[in-house]
Amino acid sequence: MSNRWKERSISRIAHFEHAVRAYSADLYRYAWWLCRDRHLAEDVVQETFARAWKSWAELRDVALAKAWLVTIMRNELARSFSRNKPALDIDAVGEAELPALPSVESQLETAQLVSLLPETYREPLLLQVLGGFSCAEIAAMLGTTEGAVMTRLTRARQALRKQYDLPDKKRRAI
Numbered sequence: 001m002s003n004r005w006k007e008r009s010i011s012r013i014a015h016f017e018h019a020v021r022a023y024s025a026d027l028y029r030y031a032w033w034l035c036r037d038r039h040l041a042e043d044v045v046q047e048t049f050a051r052a053w054k055s056w057a058e059l060r061d062v063a064l065a066k067a068w069l070v071t072i073m074r075n076e077l078a079r080s081f082s083r084n085k086p087a088l089d090i091d092a093v094g095e096a097e098l099p100a101l102p103s104v105e106s107q108l109e110t111a112q113l114v115s116l117l118p119e120t121y122r123e124p125l126l127l128q129v130l131g132g133f134s135c136a137e138i139a140a141m142l143g144t145t146e147g148a149v150m151t152r153l154t155r156a157r158q159a160l161r162k163q164y165d166l167p168d169k170k171r172r173a174i
Contacts, residue, residue, distance in 0.1 A: 012057065015062050015065075016052070016053060019052075019062075019066075022066075023065070023069055024049070026066070026130065026131055027045045027048060027070065028041055028042065028045050030070065030073065030126060030127070031045055031073055033114075034077055034123075034126075035081075036115075040077075040080065044073060044076050047076050048069060048072045048073040048076050052068070052072055066133075067133065067137045067141055070127070070131060070141055113163050113164070114160070116163070117159060117160070120152060121152050121153075121156035122156065124153050125152075125153060125157070127141065127142075128153060135149045135153070
């Protein structure tokens with residue numbers, strides 16, 4: 001084994017370990033926001049890094065690792081949802097199982113209001129706020145234009161402001 005190959009292999013391992021340490025918390029937070037299940041979020045993040053390791057050599061720019069990992073995580077979460085899709089009978093859902101109205105506690109209230117946003121608004125907002133991604137990076141991850149991302153972010157913020165202005169009893173799905 002040549003020294004050059006060893007150095008490249010050690011560098012690859014070091015870059016991957018750095019990415020795991022740097023991005024695992026962000027990936028977990030974003031996965032949890034998407035699925036609201038701690039165990040599923042942990043599994044998805046673990047599977048994300050397992051898939052990333054298999055393809056790590058194909059990553060051309062380490063600076064793009066976070067966006068690449070988020071894309072892998074989103075795909076893995078979608079695979080998880082499609083594999084574990086329970087059959088739901090809408091008539092069997094009782095009123096007690098419906099989500100509660102937003103509480104008066106600010107953090108919980110904000111989380112509940114964000115969860116009421118349509119996915120097309122919620123996902124870019126969470127990527128920007130929790131992930132710290134730019135509009136260009138979000139557009140690349142979602143497969144849309146930067147202008148569309150900016151529009152979705154603006155509409156998400158407008159919808160949240162509108163919901164905050166309503167009295168508690170009048171709040172509804174956005």
